[in-house]
Every structure is written in structure tokens, then in C-alpha cells.
Amino acid sequence: MQRPLISERLIPILLACALLLPVAICVVLGVGSLLKAMGDLCGGAVLGRIALAGGILWFLDLVGLLLVLAIHSLRVPDEPE
Secondary structure, eight states, rough: OOOOOOTTTHHHHHHHHHHOOOOHHHHHHHHHHHHHHOOOHHHHHHHHHHHHHEEOOOOOOOHHHHHHHHHHHOOOOOOOO
């Protein structure tokens, strides 16, 4: 039996990140907007940059998930014993 090219634990991890990162980004953006409305422009700008970094991570996670699922679907099915 061959070792799988992609670990079976990688798909659920990438999927969980793909589902949770948008929620975290929205929370960070909301807190940043609240800080800007309260007059803390520096804190709002910092949280805006953190949200931007989270968006980039989310995009990279989606691309990685797509590639992992494509590789996973191309593997040869195991032969019955």
C-alpha cells in the first residue's frame, strides 16, 4: 500500500480555516470600525491591516484547499484486497 501524497488530516484543517477565517475577518473589521468611530484612528488602521492580512490568508487557504482537493481526486483508488 502506498503512502498517500496528501495527508488525510490536511483537508479538514483547510476546510475549517476556510469557514472560520471570514468570521474572524468580519469581527476584526467591526472592532476596527468601532475604534475609528470612537476616535482611535491608529487602532482602527491597525485592525484594518490585520483584517487585510486575514483576507490574504483566507485567499491562500482557498487556493490551497482547491489544489489539495484536486490532487486528492486524482489519486488512484485502493485496490480491494
